[in-house]
Amino acid sequence: MTAKKENAKRLVIYLLIVFAFMLLFILCAKPMHDSNTANNVICMIYSFSPALASLITRVVTKEGFRDMKLHLHVAGNIRYYLLAFILPLICLSAMFLLPVIISGHADWLGGFTFSNVLSNALLLFALSAVQSIGLLGEELGWRGYMNQNMEPLAGTPGTCLIGGIVWGLWHLPMDIGGYLNGNGTLSEALGMTLGRLVMLTCFGAFLMWLTKKTDSVFPAVIAHFMYNESQGAVAELLNQGNIPEDASLPLWTDAVRYAPMLLTAVIFTVLLLHDQNKARKTA
């Protein structure tokens, strides 16, 4: 069997397992709605499903566990670890704050004092070191396995795009969970799904670049943690400001909201292609 066929086989098995978990999650919607314990256990298993799928695929295809990218590789890669911490924080802050500033409501940002911003950034930095480990369940699957097998088949930009879409679709049960339980409208749920799909596809390029540069999934784990937690931290600081009850931003600011992440995706896809060309020339 050729290397490409082997990669395709591994990828198909992996994706089938991941989406089997997804189907299971959707089928368990009723018991999850009825019981907190069931919800807790199933969510925990689901959050580790990409890692479980990669492990099962490795066993089924007998490819072994060598290239799981579980080494920290901190020495010589400190700058990538720092970038994993800083970039999501900057991107997410820009995503929340740019629309507010551009639409002329800078007076809403009263909570963003130097002391508040510094304490939140330091807190996130400290917590990312000890609490990000739960995200290993996702990164071990997406960056540590799927991207590796997808890249020879779809190329680097294709992997960023398809991989990002797959990653976004995996979150679908959570996005539509509220609607299925009777909270919110279908358009709201679909809007959330589409927004997440765009954001994760863009952010996936950065995570893929980090993983390839360091040959480790841990910088991606930290960046993923920062992506998740920065949103909460920035939203909390926004809430401390004097935002009126009936505040709303013009519709065009939505385009500005996605601009930082789109820019990140373009930059890191170009960097990935540049590294690929460099590797080809030296080979």
Added chain:
Amino acid sequence: MTGLVYKEWKQNRWLILSMILCGFAPLLVLLLMRGEIPDASDAALRIVGMIAGFLAAGALQMLVLRGDDRKLWGYWITATADGCKGFLRVKYEMIFAMTVLLLFTLQCADRGYCAAAADMGMTEVGEISGIAVLLCFLQILLRAIDIPFVYRFGSRRGSLVKMICMIVLVIILLALLILNADRLDTVIDTCNKVFSVQNSSLILSVGLVGCLALYYLSYRITCRLYLKGVEQYDR
């Protein structure tokens, strides 16, 4: 480096996996003590269990350093390609990973208990994970202090020297306190101003990052002291 990771895993896998057991300590204490102390609240018992879990985990973390204080091993590992720095880095990373594993298990168990309690209609049960995070950083700080002593003086003498150092430090602090007894009010006022409600989150976050920085500093100090310590092993 892979070889060192493999060696540590083969030698200490049960100690590493025991962190998971320590993570369930709050639930074990709750199960065992609920009948004994009926007046105590759930949260109080779980916090006691959590502290017990952290203490047990701390003792187990120190056990992974056991057996490395041999002269022959010290010289041999220094002569390898990874050197003593690589060896110590893996040790520090492993102990850090053990703390992270403990915290992860504690939080999962706590969340599970709260979910089960909510299903049983116990609405007053709240998560205690916030305290676990603080204890986790405290544990990192304690390991940052412990490890250099172990490698500089060996595991037995190391703990003795550390205890003497701590006693001396406490005596100095007490002496300073007694000598400045007349200025105690000014000191308390300054402390109240610094640790005010407005500053508390900044101080907390600086403290947490400080713990991580001290852990790294501890690694650098241990690298420097290691060969001096090796000279004294097996005496």
